[in-house]
Amino acid sequence: MQNQQDVLFQNKVDKEIRIEPKDWMPEKYRQTLIRQISQHAHSEIIGMLPEGNWITRAPSLRRKAILLAKVQDEAGHGLYLYSAAETLGISRDEMYHQLHTGKAKYSSIFNYPTLSWADMGVIGWLVDGAAIMNQVPLCRSSYGPYARAMVRVCKEESFHQRQGFDILYTLGKGSEAQRKMAQDAINRWWWPSIMMFGPKDDESPNSIQSMKWKIKRFSNDELRQKFIDVCAEQVKVLGFTLPDKDLKWNETRKHYDFGEINWDEFWQVIQGNGPCNKERLEARKKAWTDGEWVRDAATAYAAKNKAA
Amino acid sequence: MSTHSNSKIEWPLWEIFVRSKQGLDHKHVGSLHAADAAMAIENARDVYTRRMEGISIWAVESKNIHASNPDEAGSLYDPANDKAYRHPTFYDLPNEVEYM
Numbered sequence: 001m002q003n004q005q006d007v008l009f010q011n012k013v014d015k016e017i018r019i020e021p022k023d024w025m026p027e028k029y030r031q032t033l034i035r036q037i038s039q040h041a042h043s044e045i046i047g048m049l050p051e052g053n054w055i056t057r058a059p060s061l062r063r064k065a066i067l068l069a070k071v072q073d074e075a076g077h078g079l080y081l082y083s084a085a086e087t088l089g090i091s092r093d094e095m096y097h098q099l100h101t102g103k104a105k106y107s108s109i110f111n112y113p114t115l116s117w118a119d120m121g122v123i124g125w126l127v128d129g130a131a132i133m134n135q136v137p138l139c140r141s142s143y144g145p146y147a148r149a150m151v152r153v154c155k156e157e158s159f160h161q162r163q164g165f166d167i168l169y170t171l172g173k174g175s176e177a178q179r180k181m182a183q184d185a186i187n188r189w190w191w192p193s194i195m196m197f198g199p200k201d202d203e204s205p206n207s208i209q210s211m212k213w214k215i216k217r218f219s220n221d222e223l224r225q226k227f228i229d230v231c232a233e234q235v236k237v238l239g240f241t242l243p244d245k246d247l248k249w250n251e252t253r254k255h256y257d258f259g260e261i262n263w264d265e266f267w268q269v270i271q272g273n274g275p276c277n278k279e280r281l282e283a284r285k286k287a288w289t290d291g292e293w294v295r296d297a298a299t300a301y302a303a304k305n306k307a308a
Numbered sequence: 309m310s311t312h313s314n315s316k317i318e319w320p321l322w323e324i325f326v327r328s329k330q331g332l333d334h335k336h337v338g339s340l341h342a343a344d345a346a347m348a349i350e351n352a353r354d355v356y357t358r359r360m361e362g363i364s365i366w367a368v369e370s371k372n373i374h375a376s377n378p379d380e381a382g383s384l385y386d387p388a389n390d391k392a393y394r395h396p397t398f399y400d401l402p403n404e405v406e407y408m
């Protein structure tokens with residue numbers, strides 16, 4: 001019986017029929033989605049911290065307004081995704097609990113510090129750029145609520161990437177000090193950005209099942225290559241370089257070759273030993289604890305009004 | 309799903325419907341948590357209409373939504389399939405007839 005349901009389910013997925021919350025689904029499909037969507041939501045929420053760091057120090061009112069709007073969008077992305085995950089039967093509080101206790105992961109990129117204003121440019125261009133590369137195929141993910149949330153997210157992301165590119169383009173036309181600052185930011189963020197696509201395909205065992213269920217549409221390495229190809233060209237327009245001496249166009253592959261990724265660093269950061277892991281989680285927990293009286297007051301106020 | 313000892317009662321979940329412009333239906337856009345209806349609408353404005361996606365918002369507490377069961381979709385919707393005569397294309401009109 002279980003088996004027959006599995007077959008019916010796979011048939012639906014193969015026919016590109018979206019799975020909706022009340023439909024039967026394999027438990028493993030549900031759990032995989034809960035993990036992936038909540039992890040994604042946590043990344044959007046934690047992702048506000050490195051950029052939030054520069055809102056008060058943006059160089060102009062225009063840049064400040066843009067950065068504020070961008071960070072607010074990320075909060076929105078977190079909320080769309082949390083509510084998509086909730087349709088699978090996990091509560092919001094449970095997801096927060098998993099984040100705050102370190103049980104749930106978020107994208108390791110947000111455990112790096114934002115040292116200069118140029119980092120705002122690089123995050124928009126590379127980090128949001130990599131996120132878009134990952135997320136566009138998720139708009140066709142087999143789970144309806146996730147796919148719909150991703151459509152909304154993707155619509156908003158392209159502004160994020162462009163505002164980042166615009167910051168770097170402006171710095172590129174600036175003083176020697178500004179150009180140096182931008183190049184330094186690119187040098188620090190490049191490798192962590194291409195790690196955002198996750199481990200190599202042969203070290204990513206869950207990927208095969210996720211592709212079969214059409215939760216994922218492309219492999220980590222495919223997306224990484226696509227991203228590198230695009231950035232290798234865009235960096236020329238900016239007038240900067242990427243910090244990889246092995247980066248070279250390969251005429252036979254019709255792709256850029258690139259250097260060895262430091263996977264040891266990747267796993268270290270995931271395991272909690274990145275430069276800012278502790279700081280990020282502390283900031284998140286503090287926001288949750290400091291907001292407790294507000295949540296309590298609103299609950300009490302609503303109860304009082306209901307009784308009246 | 310599992311709850312943990314130090315958790316309090318969550319703010320209830322609300323389903324949000326947005327009318328994108330005058331003359332169109334409200335359409336489901338997602339859900340959010342809020343203590344009451346007024347807060348649900350305020351939050352919905354910030355979460356779902358940051359780029360003029362709407363001019364009117366409905367918030368319905370999720371527990372008040374009753375849904376049909378997907379397992380019964382067959383028996384519920386199938387009978388409509390064999391009633392082709394409900395569609396205008398079922399009828400062959402003589403060529404002389406215009407505008408019908």
Ligand SMILES: [Fe+2]
Nearest residue numbers: 044073074077
């Ligand atoms: Fe985002």
Ligand SMILES: [Fe+2]
Nearest residue numbers: 074128157160
């Ligand atoms: Fe973004």
